[in-house]
Amino acid sequence: MAIDTPKPVRGTQDIFGAEAEAFAFVVETFERVRRLYRFRRVEMPVFERTDVFSRSLGETTDVVSKEMYSFLDRGGESLTLRPEFTAGIARAYLTDGWRQYAPLKVATHGPLFRYERPQKGRYRQFHQLDAEIIGAAEPQADVELLAMADQLLKELGVADGVVLQLNTLGDAASRDKWRAALIEHFRSVAAELSEDSQQRLEHNPLRILDSKEERDRRFVADAPQIDQFLSGEAQDFFGAVTGGLDAAGVAWTRNPALVRGLDYYRHTAFEFVTDRLGAQGTVLGGGRYDGLMESLGGPETPAVGWAAGIERLAMLVGARGEDVTDVIIVAESDDTIHLAIKATARFRELGYSAELLASGSPRKRFDKAAKSGANAIVSLRTDMSGVTSNVREANPAAGKIEQAWLQMKPFILP
RNA sequence: GCGAUCGUAGCUCAGUUGGUUAGAGCGCCGGUUUGUGGUACCGGAGGUCGCGGGUUCAAACCCCGUCGAUCGCCCCA
Numbered sequence: 348m349a350i351d352t353p354k355p356v357r358g359t360q361d362i363f364g365a366e367a368e369a370f371a372f373v374v375e376t377f378e379r380v381r382r383l384y385r386f387r388r389v390e391m392p393v394f395e396r397t398d399v400f401s402r403s404l405g406e407t408t409d410v411v412s413k414e415m416y417s418f419l420d421r422g423g424e425s426l427t428l429r430p431e432f433t434a435g436i437a438r439a440y441l442t443d444g445w446r447q448y449a450p451l452k453v454a455t456h457g458p459l460f461r462y463e464r465p466q467k468g469r470y471r472q473f474h475q476l477d478a479e480i481i482g483a484a485e486p487q488a489d490v491e492l493l494a495m496a497d498q499l500l501k502e503l504g505v506a507d508g509v510v511l512q513l514n515t516l517g518d519a520a521s522r523d524k525w526r527a528a529l530i531e532h533f534r535s536v537a538a539e540l541s542e543d544s545q546q547r548l549e550h551n552p553l554r555i556l557d558s559k560e561e562r563d564r565r566f567v568a569d570a571p572q573i574d575q576f577l578s579g580e581a582q583d584f585f586g587a588v589t590g591g592l593d594a595a596g597v598a599w600t601r602n603p604a605l606v607r608g609l610d611y612y613r614h615t616a617f618e619f620v621t622d623r624l625g626a627q628g629t630v631l632g633g634g635r636y637d638g639l640m641e642s643l644g645g646p647e648t649p650a651v652g653w654a655a656g657i658e659r660l661a662m663l664v665g666a667r668g669e670d671v672t673d674v675i676i677v678a679e680s681d682d683t684i685h686l687a688i689k690a691t692a693r694f695r696e697l698g699y700s701a702e703l704l705a706s707g708s709p710r711k712r713f714d715k716a717a718k719s720g721a722n723a724i725v726s727l728r729t730d731m732s733g734v735t736s737n738v739r740e741a742n743p744a745a746g747k748i749e750q751a752w753l754q755m756k757p758f759i760l761p
Numbered sequence: 762g763c764g765a766u767c768g769u770a771g772c773u774c775a776g777u778u779g780g781u782u783a784g785a786g787c788g789c790c791g792g793u794u795u796g797u798g799g800u801a802c803c804g805g806a807g808g809u810c811g812c813g814g815g816u817u818c819a820a821a822c823c824c825c826g827u828c829g830a831u832c833g834c835c836c837c838a
Contacts, residue, residue: 354829400838410838413762431838459838464762466832543835551836559834609838626833654838708791717799726797737797 358463358471360658365666370474372667373660374456376502377476384495386454386478391435393458397425403434403642404609416460428460432477433636433652434643440481441645449482449648452491456657468627468659476631476660479652486584489615489635489651490591496631496653497597500619505663509621509630512602513592514573515585515614519638521576522613528571529553536566556604572603584614611638615651624659631655670700672721674748677712678705679728686734686759687727693755699748723748727760734760 355361362370381388401411416428429435432455445451456476463469478495480488493511500506516522530552537545541560548555556567577585592599599617607616616634624630633653640648674694678687684705694701704716716724723745726737736756738749 357829404838409836414836414838433838461837463836464834465830466834469837546835554836607838608836627837629837707789710796711791713797714799720799739797741799 356471358465360470360472365668366661368667368669369661369664370657372664373476373503373657377454377456377499380495380499380502381454381478383498384452384491386452386495389436389439389453389455391429391432391439391455391457394426394428395435395438397427399438399643400427400430400434403437403611403639410461414462416462430459430461432459432475432654433479433639436477436479436481436652437639437643437645437650440648441640441643446482446648450488451481452479453481454478466627467625468656468662470658474657475654476657477652477654479650481650481652482648483651484637484649486587486615487591489588490595490597492633492651492653493588493592493599493617494595494597496619496655497595499655500631503660503664505621505630505660508623509619509663511597511599511617511619512605513589513599513615513617514602514605515577515581515588516607516612516616516634517573517577517581518584518613521573521578521581524576525571525573526553528576529555532570533566540566551608553606554608556606567604574603581614588615607634609636611636611642613637617653619655621663624662627659629656630659630663672702672719673699674723674725674745674752675702675704675716675719675721677716677724677726678703678709679712679726680709681705682729683727683734686761690725690727690752690755690759693759694748694751697751699751723752725752736760 378388397415397417400415404411410430415430417425418427420426436453436455439445440451454477456474458472458474460472462471465471476499478492480492497506497511500509517525530548533540533544533548533552533555537548539562540548540555541558541563544555544558544560544563547558555563556570558564558567589599602618605616605618612634614635614637618629618632620628621630622628631653632655633651635649635651637647637649639650640646676687676691676694678684687703687705691701691703702719702721704712706712707715713724713726716726717739720741722741724739724741725748726739727734729735736752738752740746740749
């Protein structure tokens with residue numbers, strides 16, 4: 348009776364080989380860069396009580412109603428696999444007394460879960476890098492955060508073809524006025540908008556601005572812009588951010604159509620965008636979310652943050668080779684296997700990556716080792732003169748390995 | 762939720778207008794050759810042709826359904 352092999356869950360991925368190396372490279376680079384900017388590492392739970400997300404995102408939104416992995420635990424409590432980092436970090440800031448550290452710069456990375464249709468650069472379990480500055484109202488925090496993002500992309504070697512798009516949503520009052528003006532503008536031409544955008548007019552009018560429909564374009568082009576509604580303070584804030592970016596040497600372009608769907612976003616919104624990833628071009632995005640803490644029952648707390656998809660960054664980084672093995676020890680005859688094990692252990696103690704090759708047809712073992720592209724091969728075999736060894740150096744990097752072998756040889760061979 | 766394309770060996774893919782026992786390369790295993798050697802040759806294992814139904818004398822191939830993958834739409838915290 349054959350047993351069916353369980354299939355992987357839709358939207359999950361098993362990352363292996365060169366892709367896994369690219370993934371690790373992204374994470375390692377992030378860890379290095381966040382230390383340069385003195386962001387403190389935090390480890391967050393992978394699941395939270397559902398209200399952590401539903402209250403911060405808004406009960407009625409699509410994201411909450413159908414794109415979260417929510418379930419009842421055995422105690423009957425509704426829990427949710429985290430679909431983002433920000434809400435959980437905000438919760439911890441309030442419940443763990445992190446206010447004492449404000450302004451607090453934290454960074455983390457790990458898996459997130461969203462119930463969505465998989466497509467290029469989009470998975471149901473995916474992974475993000477995340478950086479937040481909490482309790483900092485000043486525009487310098489935005490600049491610092493963006494400078495780190497910019498340096499990260501440069502150090503990953505993916506900055507080419509990636510542009511920082513920047514916008515401001517203003518303070519709450521500016522934002523509300525802009526929103527009202529947009530609704531009025533689009534409502535007057537509603538019949539001529541695309542079907543999708545007519546829907547958006549009802550529940551998310553700001554999204555009409557980045558509609559992909561050709562027929563929406565001309566109405567988007569002459570839509571009211573946020574600049575007409577910005578208060579003096581909001582203008583000053585945005586000016587301080589852009590001025591700071593210029594001083595930090597961070598290139599940016601204004602995108603007045605860049606918006607955020609959620610109400611808690613204020614002031615700065617930004618995305619690093621590329622055209623090299625198909626329909627999912629945002630590589631890193633974030634903004635200022637001064638209104639979030641209050642939705643979780645906390646005091647008014649200014650904060651700004653970003654997140655970046657590790658898979659998308661890894662795709663831009665491209666496949667990366669795995670490290671070549673320093674040395675392969677080949678037991679060319681079975682009676683040398685114990686000697687080969689000993690030698691392998693010794694090489695590893697000395698800090699060389701070493702692989703033992705002692706299986707399969709003895710006469711093909713050396714060829715297999717040679718094909719693997721290791722820096723050096725030490726082969727052992729018994730012939731009429733006893734156990735003999737042979738070192739083969741594939742490249743100049745192997746000189747030290749031969750020296751190491753010559754030193755350990757008297758202690759290993761009989 | 763919607764649409765398009767695609768599912769043949771571990772991997773990459775052939776497979777003609779439907780026609781005998783479904784193939785190749787790579788990889789894997791074994792043998793021979795070579796014997797400081799990454800060579801060459803021979804052999805072997807490995808397939809419910811995603812799954813289920815239908816049409817037909819006959820289906821990997823045509824039709825329907827289903828599952829999965831990919832890409833896009835919607836959405837995007």
